[in-house]
Amino acid sequence: MAQAKAEVLAGAEFIEWSAEEARRTYGLVIPARNAEVLQLTLREPVGPVAAFAPWNFPINQCVRKLAAGLAAGCSFVLKGPEDTPGSPAELVRAFVDAGVPGNTINLVYGDPPMISGHLIPHRVIRKISFTGSTQVGRQIGAMAASHMKRMTLELGGHAPVIVAEDADIEAAVKFMVLQKFRNGGQVCTSPTRFLVQQKVFDRFVEKFVKQCAELVVGDGLDPATEMGPLINRKRVDSVSELVDEAVSLGAKLCTGGNRIANKGFFYAPTVLTNVPIAARIMNEEPFGPVALINPFNTLDEALEEANRLEFGLASYAFAGSAATVAKLGKGIAAGMVSINHLGLALPEVPFGGIGDSGVGTEGGAEAVAQFLATKFVTQQTIGG
Template sequence: MYPDTQLFIAGEWTNGSDGETLAVLNPATGGEIGRVAKATATDMDRALASAAKAFEQWRKTTASDRAKLLHAAADNLRARIDEIAPVLTMEQGKPLAEARSELRNADDVIRWFAEEAIRSYGRIIPARKPGVQQMVMKEPIGVVAAFTPWNYPVAQAIRKICAALAAGCTVILKAAEEAPASCAAMVRAFADAGFPDGAINLLYGIPSEISEYLIPHPVIRKVSFTGSTPVGKHLTALAGAHMKRVTMELGGHAPYIVCADADLSSAVSMLAGHKFHNAGQVCIAPTRVLVEEPVFDNVLEDFVNAAKAVKVGDGLSDGIDMGPMANARRLDAMDRLIGDAVAKGGRLLTGGNRIGNAGFFFEPTVLADVPQDAAIMNEEPFGPVAVVNRFAAVDAAIAEANRLPFGLAAYAFTRSQRHAQRFAEDIETGMLSINDYGLAYAEVPFNGVKDSGYGSEGGPEALETFQTIKFVSQTNL
């Protein structure tokens, strides 16, 4: 059922030039299920040459024609959801329903950027003297190097390549080796739609080798990366040394504030649903749950009960709410963070242990009253664990929300318009959802501040990150 994965270069599926491959593991068993081709410098040179050549054609393609091809790719992907979803589950671990949802969302993103390509306007500026025309033009920046992670192997890649292609750029995508086949199937949907050879190139390999080769290369004009903050800072410095534009979607540690006047049932229901989605391996997942003192005990009890009710198992099985974590590294991280929190005085109310001896399963976990000096209060846990702490006043909740260098997503629940306005004005974050979980739609910005990065991956702002601005002043002779 699981296919071996090749590279896609200059319109052809191919093995690496030296024939070397990397193992792909099933997180539900820990066993190898396939191989993925490993790119060499020779392969990267071919991808660079093909992307540069294709850019000369693609940049001149009209926005309406680009949109038609993007819609055709979306049609292909939508028709193949039932074929791709089990592959995504096998390599990444998420339940089949979540895999299908990721693919449906990818279809939505493609179509939105297809239409946004047509709506990307320049402008005319009134001149200061007669006979002069002044205009602002938006042009594609060039060849893009895009780097995507394993937690959403299709969704993360689709945001980058669709915005780039819609803007008129060509792309070299370095996707995740741990979950390669679903991303390759997505790229095949684009290839089968009729995009020019070289418009999209797909590489796998050793991440540091590929990034350190592509980013400084003169063909690359833009870098887009999703991943950890330390790696993002390293790549930003590398790109900056060569004056390359970057978009960085990095780590988070999202506060989830529940005020005493909130709809508590709704707040707990959304918390449980989104905390354990994708086994907590979500950059915008709620991690620091801050509950106002008068309702702390009730919210904590309800959330613990919800965590205990989560059914964990192989994502291909029926009735599963949460699959395994993606790799053994995440299990080790959970052990370390939870052990440290308990050692420092935090209360472990449910979970905290690995499940079984096969695969990378971990119990949904709730900690309470964890001190600020615990590692989990300062490091993104990126797993199925939440810390529930109390606060006495809104000022204290905002102070805790802003305490860390991260600022990707934040959530707040309150019926008070005054509190809601305070949260909107004072929480340092790229995205804030109040009384809802309304983030990550194709049409809205998706971006962080501080150490969570910069540059949007959603909304019209995302398209603009792949464009340059040219001002033209012309005098009639």
């Protein structure tokens, strides 16, 4: 419940930020070579947008698309998630109640391939905005490109966390347990591959496992609950398979690794250490409550592992010295790097990835720019 309330409040903040950004969709006056020529660039809305939102943040993932696009002057056909249909419907109702014309935001549900196959090629649609898995994102991107449509793709991740030996271990554990198990780990920016320097490895694991084991898992409506169930049985089975395979290959199970009470879709917060690189979970996004913790000796080793995968969405690091912080900030290949605190997903900062994690951004001043086209106008004075 606390996380749901936080999502709604964050959504409201993002809408407010985007509305203010509408005041700043500036063009340019470009100095001309001829005194009688005026050269201008104008920023115009790209046109109607087909937006596809996922279930894991049914308010914020819709808001990130709608708010920025509306600020730019675009209309929408929003394909809502079937697993969490109520929240987007009420969000659109709120926009209409606030005065957005009724035909500006159009909400549809249904078979995803059928809807995308109709909307993306349609001549009216000028831009595609999609949040979801890398696998589906590739298909959406290929279809959009074949029809010369602009696109913003926010896809999967496999976020590394580098913990240097001079880091504040208590702070690192506190921040990362909070971030790892938020929404049951069903978050594209969820920290997953923890790389901890050998000198502090045992201490970090001990504290991390202790806090994980103390998390209260249960009914999301209970104020005491810190983590609820996964979205469905398919997700539980997928996480279970990944964990079991890693353990069979030699990973050490420190806590969790099982369904809770064998009912519902509850899966225990899980920690695996010394996980082989060959394990699927080290290469595929688990999208669940599983932390993988491996040791490293030098920062170069940690950076090599952090950058090994083609994913490049979120990343995290903890270190004490300015030199180490600078090396990590420059060396990690990702669209977002948060060092010594949790500083991602604010309305005023960029949100997006590189490589297999997507194209474009959904935050900060760049978010509105994704929905604007630049028109160049050059004019010469005729006569007196």
